[in-house]
Amino acid sequence: MTAIALTIAGSDSGGGAGIQADIKTFSALGVYAASVLTAVTAQNTRGVTAVEDISPPLVAAQMDAVLTDLSVGAVKIGMVSRSETIAVIADGVLRFGLRPVLDPVMVATSGDRLLQADAVETLKAELVPRSLIVTPNLPEAALLTGMPIATDRAAMLRQAEAIMNAGAGAVLLKGGHGTGADSTDLFFDGRQALELSASRIETRHDHGTGCTLAAAITANLARGHELVEAVRLAKAYLHDALVAGRSLAIGQGRGPVHHFHRWWPA
Template identity: 45%
Template sequence: MAARILAVAGSDSGGGAGIQADIKTITMLGGYAMTAVTAITVQNTLGVSAIHAVPPEIVAAQIRACIDDIGVDAIKIGMLGNEATINAVADALAGVTVPVVLDPVMLAKGGTALIDEEAVWALMQRLVPMARVITPNIPELIALTETEVEDSADMLLAAQELLNSGPRAVLAKGGHLDGDLVTDWLVTRQGHQVFSDTRIMTRHSHGTGCTLASALACGLGQGLSLPEAAARARAFVRQGLERAPGLGSQPDVGHGPLGFFALPG
């Protein structure tokens, strides 16, 4: 039976990020994708122009409908938007023991805020302690730890600080740092592991965070170890960058989606 992966996230009308990226990723990696939609966004490669939040009780009901009937092997949490939704998701997941991958979505690729400032506290208090692994990028890492991150060493220190907030692991993503290499840190209470690859220069990077988190959840749901799941998730994202379809009406503006293909082998 395919691993059952529940994605809790917003809908991206352009198909590059959010629930749409989650479904494509989980399917390409051999899992069975289920969804709880937290918000409907109006967006394309040029950015987000509107957001309509789904009522928190409906978000929670979607989660319970999937878990109670189909069951679940891992959960990916992405865009939540506000404190009420965060609390509803946390309540709906109370007692769930499968791995939870938390992508603390705060900004869209174009810079639009995707979470209320007051909701960050609720995220830290309710969902971060539930996480098997949290996957912040540099701006998110700075916001969650209130520390400066200027290089890879700072990123490691901030990830270790975030680990003290309750998650079992942190996968800190270094794509926002300058340089020819992209370095990510996987930090657990047993130590840390570094992943580095040559930067792929492309504007077609919309949805990389969503894709990485859902790929990571899929791997954990399929029984991979955390380092194995992280390595495969990073490989899937890199392939998506390399095989991006080049979509978007303005070739030199905005952020196009990844390509979603099964990994070789």
């Protein structure tokens, strides 16, 4: 059967993150992409200039249209900026028996805030407990847990445990905002704590890395991989996309990774 994955996220008009990055990642990994749009952003490599949310009833209608027709093997949830949107997505997740990959997109690479402050608690209450895995970066994990940004493994593990205690099935705490020669992520599922490291890539073409990693995990799950292997394969894919992305000439700011590095050279 054809592997199908669904992304529920916002649009990035510049094409580097959000729905566009997810669809590119699914496609690059051999998975058919379906989508539910939660917001439209006016965005490029230099920043976000406007955001307009899709109405919650239309978000719900999109979910119903996709999930009553397509045999979706895995679901990713990305940018959901309002409590009302989170509520209808959580209702759909419950009705269709989904266990999504949750990428808690709170702040864009440019530093622009994408999640309203009051929606953080709704996210924690409604979506974290229904998620197969949550994939925050270091600043997002700090916001989710109310702790300072982690600077070492012990602090990362404490925050991963706190997110697990909120009901997540597993946590991948991403270390890309850290320092050092390697970028080390921490995977924790309540039984094992695994460090996943790759050499840190010095590049300004890192727009959409969080979206891309979560989408790659989702695509690998749709293809039948177990969770840990899906995470390992996704990290390897993102690392290669970052390396290849250094040769891309897209935009005047922080450009995207090269999602199709396996198919055409930069």
